[in-house]
Amino acid sequence: MQAFTYSSAKTVEEASRLAAVSPTARQGAAVRFVAGGTNLIDMMKLNVETPATIVDINGLALDGITATADGGLVIGALARNSDVAHHPVVTRDYAVLSQALLSGASPQLRNMATTGGNLLQRTRCVYFRDTAHGCNKREAGTGCSAIDGHNRMLAILGTSEHCIATNPSDQNVALTALDATVQIRGVKGERTVPIRAFYLEPGTTPQRETVLEPGDVITSVTLPPPMAGARSLYLKLRDRAAYEFALASAAVVMKTSSGKIEHVRVVLGGVGTKPWRSEAAERMLTGRAPGAEVFRKAAEAALAGAKPQSENGYKVELAQRCLTRALTMSV
Numbered sequence: 001m002q003a004f005t006y007s008s009a010k011t012v013e014e015a016s017r018l019a020a021v022s023p024t025a026r027q028g029a030a031v032r033f034v035a036g037g038t039n040l041i042d043m044m045k046l047n048v049e050t051p052a053t054i055v056d057i058n059g060l061a062l063d064g065i066t067a068t069a070d071g072g073l074v075i076g077a078l079a080r081n082s083d084v085a086h087h088p089v090v091t092r093d094y095a096v097l098s099q100a101l102l103s104g105a106s107p108q109l110r111n112m113a114t115t116g117g118n119l120l121q122r123t124r125c126v127y128f129r130d131t132a133h134g135c136n137k138r139e140a141g142t143g144c145s146a147i148d149g150h151n152r153m154l155a156i157l158g159t160s161e162h163c164i165a166t167n168p169s170d171q172n173v174a175l176t177a178l179d180a181t182v183q184i185r186g187v188k189g190e191r192t193v194p195i196r197a198f199y200l201e202p203g204t205t206p207q208r209e210t211v212l213e214p215g216d217v218i219t220s221v222t223l224p225p226p227m228a229g230a231r232s233l234y235l236k237l238r239d240r241a242a243y244e245f246a247l248a249s250a251a252v253v254m255k256t257s258s259g260k261i262e263h264v265r266v267v268l269g270g271v272g273t274k275p276w277r278s279e280a281a282e283r284m285l286t287g288r289a290p291g292a293e294v295f296r297k298a299a300e301a302a303l304a305g306a307k308p309q310s311e312n313g314y315k316v317e318l319a320q321r322c323l324t325r326a327l328t329m330s331v
Contacts, residue, residue: 001044008056012185012217018055020187020215033057033217035078036112038105039121047131048122048138062116062219065089071225077116077218081171082107084115094223096232096251100174103236106243116218119172119182119198120210123165124245126150136162137206144206152311153245156319158273159307163206166270167199168245173269174234176277177251178223186216195221199274209274227263230255235326236269237318246270248319250326254285261285266302266327271319278302281323290331292324299323 009015019031030051034040035058043049063078065087073094075084084090085101105113127133127145134142146154146164155166172195180195198210212218236249249269255262264285268276281302288294299320306316 002047002050004051005053006056007053008059010059012060012062012219015055015057015060015217016186016215018053019217031055031214035114035117036080037117038109038113039117043122043129046129048129057217068222068225073223075115075221075223077114077119077220079115081105081110081113081115081118085110093226094174094178094232096177096234096253097171097174097223099234100170100236100249100251103234103249104170115171115221118169119218119221120212121167121169121172122209124168125154125165128165137165137202137209140205140207147309150311151309153247154309154312155273156271156306156308156312156315157268157276157303158201160202160204160206162204163202163273164309165202165206165273166245167272167274169275170234170236170246170249170269172199173249173251173267173275174232175221175223176275177232177253177265177267179265180224181222182218183220183222184212184216185219186213190219192222195275196277202273227253227255229257230263231330233326233330235322235329237322238270248315248322250319250323252323252326252330254290254327254330256290256331260287260289266298266323268302268319268323271303271306271315280304285327290327292328295324295327296320298327 007018031053032051033055062076064076066074081101085098091098128135128138133145154164176195182193182198232253234251236246238244246269251267253265264282266278266281281298284298284301303316
């Protein structure tokens with residue numbers, strides 16, 4: 001782990017200012033916020049993350065979970081994963097989120113990990129985590145060792161010739177299915193970003209994963225009011241039953257009316273460079289009667305653009321089966 005300077009912020013404005021006007025920030029060196037530290041500290045121990053400045057934001061009043069005036073829910077950026085997963089409103093109205101959170105990590109990590117930190121969770125690609133190998137996400141211009149290397153766990157959707165790393169989060173697959181929005185405060189003021197627009201595909205700049213700018217602080221995530229009569233579910237397939245990242249997962253929110261699918265959201269995890277919403281699958285399902293055939297065709301549509309590598313071609317069928325099963329369980 002490299003040496004760094006440490007500051008503790010007492011307000012969001014102070015945190016933003018410390019990150020935006022720090023001498024190291026102006027020189028282009030990394031400034032990182034730390035809350036639970038379950039991902040950042042690991043990366044620092046591996047010298048994958050070498051921030052010159054750490055800004056501790058645990059003192060900020062951002063851990064609340066509160067209802068909105070219209071019946072939605074605001075989850076503070078510092079709300080711990082365990083608290084969110086077991087919150088009575090989440091388990092009742094946003095089951096897909098509770099299920100996703102409880103499928104990830106371990107109880108000890110969930111007790112520390114935060115909502116905002118999970119939004120920024122870094123990939124588990126072995127080449128990103130090993131500084132002996134080239135990785136465009138870690139250091140632009142050094143190449144993507146995974147393309148011709150060990151890529152069994154990596155992405156088949158949203159990839160580019162510069163990066164095939166998978167987004168590892170369970171939480172964010174569920175948040176995308178729920179049409180969540182992310183509240184951000186920075187030096188230019190406040191803004192709200194739909195979670196679908198929050199993440200960037202790697203393209204030619206895989207080192208930039210989100211729309212965040214220097215000094216931006218995630219303050220909360222807002223869930224819209226639950227849709228009456230809708231059911232939601234998160235299904236995760238992995239090598240072992242616990243403490244493992246997804247090979248493929250599916251978050252589904254679906255409402256049927258008069259024997260037909262009135263509303264549906266389909267988002268895949270474990271297979272995309274970001275939480276992967278499939279509008280093609282949603283179009284295939286909307287207005288149709290639920291059933292095995294239409295679910296299978298929707299799953300095929302969701303994976304139609306897949307570009308598997310040497311070791312992860314199995315993910316195409318695995319993700320299709322995962323989604324088909326999730327849809328069947330959501331009726």
